[in-house]
Amino acid sequence: MKTLLDASYTIRDEKPVIRLFYKLREGMNVEEVMDFQPYFYATAKEDLEGLKEKIRSMEGVVSVDSREMIDHGRERQVLRITVRQPRDVPSLRREVKDLEGCEEVRETDLPFTQRYMIDSDITPMENAEEIDLRVASFDMEVYNPQGEPRPEKDPILMISYSDNKGLKRVWSTKGGDLGLGYVREVKSEKALIKEFMETVEEREINIIVTYNGDNFDFPYLKERCSFHKITPSLGFNGAAVKLERRGMNFGARIRGRPHVDMFPVCRQLFNLPRYRLEDVYFELFDKEKIDVKAGEMHRIWDAGKGEDFKVFFEYSMSDADSTLKIAEALLPLQYELSRIVKLPVYECSRTASGQRVEHLLIREAHHRNILVPNKPSDRIFEERKDKSYTGAYVVDPVKGVHDNIILFDFRSLYPSIITSYNIDCSTIDCDCCSGEKHRSPTGHYFCKNREGFIPTVLKALVERRVKVKKKLMKEKDPARKGLLDVKQQALKLLANSMYGYFGFPRARWYSRECAEAIAALGRQYIHETIEKARESGFSIIYGDTDSVYLKLEGVDSREEIMEKSEAFLKKLNSELPGDMELEFEGFYPRGIFITKKRYALMDEHGMLLVKGLETRRRDWADIAKETQERVLNALLREKDPEKAADIVKDVVGKIKEGNVPLKKLAINTQITRGLGDYVQPGPHIIAAKKALRKGLDFKQGNIVTYVITRKGDSISDKAKVIDFVEEGDYDADYYINNQLLPAVMRILEAFDYTEDEMKGLGKQLTLDSF
DNA sequence: TACCAGAGGAG
DNA sequence: AAATCCTCTGGTA
Numbered sequence: 001m002k003t004l005l006d007a008s009y010t011i012r013d014e015k016p017v018i019r020l021f022y023k024l025r026e027g028m029n030v031e032e033v034m035d036f037q038p039y040f041y042a043t044a045k046e047d048l049e050g051l052k053e054k055i056r057s058m059e060g061v062v063s064v065d066s067r068e069m070i071d072h073g074r075e076r077q078v079l080r081i082t083v084r085q086p087r088d089v090p091s092l093r094r095e096v097k098d099l100e101g102c103e104e105v106r107e108t109d110l111p112f113t114q115r116y117m118i119d120s121d122i123t124p125m126e127n128a129e130e131i132d133l134r135v136a137s138f139d140m141e142v143y144n145p146q147g148e149p150r151p152e153k154d155p156i157l158m159i160s161y162s163d164n165k166g167l168k169r170v171w172s173t174k175g176g177d178l179g180l181g182y183v184r185e186v187k188s189e190k191a192l193i194k195e196f197m198e199t200v201e202e203r204e205i206n207i208i209v210t211y212n213g214d215n216f217d218f219p220y221l222k223e224r225c226s227f228h229k230i231t232p233s234l235g236f237n238g239a240a241v242k243l244e245r246r247g248m249n250f251g252a253r254i255r256g257r258p259h260v261d262m263f264p265v266c267r268q269l270f271n272l273p274r275y276r277l278e279d280v281y282f283e284l285f286d287k288e289k290i291d292v293k294a295g296e297m298h299r300i301w302d303a304g305k306g307e308d309f310k311v312f313f314e315y316s317m318s319d320a321d322s323t324l325k326i327a328e329a330l331l332p333l334q335y336e337l338s339r340i341v342k343l344p345v346y347e348c349s350r351t352a353s354g355q356r357v358e359h360l361l362i363r364e365a366h367h368r369n370i371l372v373p374n375k376p377s378d379r380i381f382e383e384r385k386d387k388s389y390t391g392a393y394v395v396d397p398v399k400g401v402h403d404n405i406i407l408f409d410f411r412s413l414y415p416s417i418i419t420s421y422n423i424d425c426s427t428i429d430c431d432c433c434s435g436e437k438h439r440s441p442t443g444h445y446f447c448k449n450r451e452g453f454i455p456t457v458l459k460a461l462v463e464r465r466v467k468v469k470k471k472l473m474k475e476k477d478p479a480r481k482g483l484l485d486v487k488q489q490a491l492k493l494l495a496n497s498m499y500g501y502f503g504f505p506r507a508r509w510y511s512r513e514c515a516e517a518i519a520a521l522g523r524q525y526i527h528e529t530i531e532k533a534r535e536s537g538f539s540i541i542y543g544d545t546d547s548v549y550l551k552l553e554g555v556d557s558r559e560e561i562m563e564k565s566e567a568f569l570k571k572l573n574s575e576l577p578g579d580m581e582l583e584f585e586g587f588y589p590r591g592i593f594i595t596k597k598r599y600a601l602m603d604e605h606g607m608l609l610v611k612g613l614e615t616r617r618r619d620w621a622d623i624a625k626e627t628q629e630r631v632l633n634a635l636l637r638e639k640d641p642e643k644a645a646d647i648v649k650d651v652v653g654k655i656k657e658g659n660v661p662l663k664k665l666a667i668n669t670q671i672t673r674g675l676g677d678y679v680q681p682g683p684h685i686i687a688a689k690k691a692l693r694k695g696l697d698f699k700q701g702n703i704v705t706y707v708i709t710r711k712g713d714s715i716s717d718k719a720k721v722i723d724f725v726e727e728g729d730y731d732a733d734y735y736i737n738n739q740l741l742p743a744v745m746r747i748l749e750a751f752d753y754t755e756d757e758m759k760g761l762g763k764q765l766t767l768d769s770f
Numbered sequence: 771t772a773c774c775a776g777a778g779g780a781g
Numbered sequence: 782a783a784a785t786c787c788t789c790t791g792g793t794a
Contacts, residue, residue, distance in 0.1 A: 775793105
């Protein structure tokens with residue numbers, strides 16, 4: 001049994017050698033492949049043979065063969081050009097493309113190792129669960145007397161390490177006398193780095209995990225290594241850590257020992273106000289992590305004794321520990337995605353959903369002898385980006401409070417439309433079938449004769465998922481159940497990104513027409529559903545894309561509601577084509593609808609479900625969100641408007657008194673562009689710029705946590721990054737009028753309360769609306 | 771008061 | 782480097 005952890009290539013004697021890093025039950029095996037040569041394709045305008053001869057004589061070309069492949073759904077003759085070395089591809093693609101008679105060069109941008117894995121049908125991470133991988137996490141604390149640490153000057157103070165076989169270590173140049181079992185005091189920073197690297201080697205670690213190692217720990221470690229003139233040799237056979245550019249960020253690649261950075265993984269997987277290690281740890285395990293303020297670290301270190309000093313070491317250990325715990329929870333999904341998409345886990349864990357889908361499609365295209373379309377040029381990308389299309393339909397809600405709400409929704413609406421209507425670039429407006437075709441409201445037709453490429457791939461994903469879910473139902477063993485659940489999640493993730501991929505301007509298989517047709521069919525079905533529901537006696541409260549919220553006016557019996565719902569669904573589903581299905585999704589005794597995409601429901605257990613309201617948004621202060629939720633509970637669950645009003649009055653009072661803790665006043669907002677690129681910088685940008693001058697580091701992608709303080713004129717003037725704000729320094733007026741009241745008044749207004757009453761200025765509350 | 775840029779949510 | 786629809790805020794004229 002073996003599992004492929006990593007793949008790369010080197011050049012030996014002017015020839016490429018593929019290296020496959022397998023973990024066996026015991027130890028590693030590196031397989032070398034010498035006989036695989038890089039190649040790409042060319043299509044000819046007319047004279048294929050003429051083009052072939054021209055290419056054959058070019059420097060670096062090993063051979064040219066013509067073969068039949070499928071392009072845009074049709075068979076045609078193309079040229080396959082085999083070259084000596086991977087580096088010959090970029091140079092030769094230019095030359096071939098510029099030849100008279102050459103129409104296009106194709107498949108010139110697949111990385112050589114990936115090309116090999118596709119052609120040899122190699123799946124990474126197979127058997128990963130059975131083979132007992134050794135996973136280690138590490139984290140560094142560095143000296144930072146100037147605020148942000150300077151890697152060319154400021155040393156690493158500690159490296160903490162934790163592996164899934166139970167070893168815990170903190171290497172440091174101090175702290176051996178603290179009585180903490182895991183601390184190893186060493187004589188220098190250099191020794192500390194070396195001991196860490198030796199431990200990874202000795203423990204035969206297979207996977208290294210970090211939290212933001214791509215952009216902090218590894219770049220810093222590399223700098224410190226070059227300062228000490230040593231190699232950061234964490235890879236197989238002492239290979240050095242390599243920093244690769246990946247878009248705006250870095251990726252730290254370790255040969256033969258995949259590095260998975262949990263930070264981008266968590267950002268992709270969770271929706272949180274912030275993504276610091278402690279935030280994600282809390283989200284997953286509901287436990288607080290010990291914290292040491294970054295600004296105080298150098299002072300604690302310099303003091304070198306006392307309780308703080310000990311806590312600093314415990315904090316460092318807990319960083320490595322919690323990173324490992326997070327990894328143990330999230331790696332199974334990464335392994336599974338890596339297997340399905342067939343990209344090594346280092347790459348797969350860093351790719352976005354569009355690229356994952358694309359790699360899966362490239363794989364499937366190869367199996368079907370389909371010539372992969374080229375990536376769009378910058379010009380085409382811009383053209384595509386400028387042309388948007390009509391998407392989903394949203395029903396304007398019947399605003400206010402409703403009782404006994406029924407929710408129906410389409411199971412996987414877009415995927416089921418794609419498969420049921422056979423929507424694909426190769427089937428759109430085909431001329432192959434003379435008879436009936438699938439019809440979209442956009443005016444396009446889809447072939448009923450031959451199944452399209454993407455519908456085939458999507459169908460396979462959906463069918464695999466159905467099988468896994470069946471197994472899951474039968475399985476008793478919790479460990480195996482967990483793995484099956486992860487598997488179905490991964491399949492769902494990929495299936496759900498197919499529609500978005502059609503409309504993604506950078507996609508190779510981009511088709512605005514297909515995306516448009518899918519969305520239009522979605523609108524058609526939701527409209528039809530609403531129409532039929534009305535005819536069956538339901539009244540419509542709200543609907544969005546694939547869901548409808550309904551009521552049966554005057555029907556209070558739960559039984560009758562269920563019966564009528566079932567009957568309606570049965571009839572409607574019998575008329576739906578293919579894989580499409582409308583499902584009963586829920587029953588809610590009470591709910592309040594504010595506007596489109598903003599509402600709250602109470603389920604039968606009294607649990608609140610809030611959508612779109614401030615409670616759900618990171619860019620509102622906790623004090624407003626918390627109070628809004630309390631008000632919703634008072635109104636929906638307890639039906640007690642007086643209590644709701646009391647809650648608001650009480651909180652207004654507390655804010656005025658000035659003793660609301662800063663934590664509850666913090667607002668989180670992301671910096672979505674370069675700090676200089678703003679036409680209208682908001683309060684978070686102004687706050688970040690001020691913090692920048694005080695030595696804090698802020699850049700695109702970061703989330704700014706700020707508070708509106710008392711000092712300043714405009715709101716932006718008053719905005720300050722929370723690190724620099726003293727407890728009690730907040731603008732009470734702002735938090736009452738711009739945070740608390742807007743959030744709660746939207747709810748209370750549906751119950752006819754006025755703002756003045758809430759501030760305690762007006763008359764006593766009335767119970768009119770109840 | 772009207773408008774725009776910007777952000778983040780829903781599905 | 783998945784799409785569109787939608788609401789709301791803060792700043793400006």
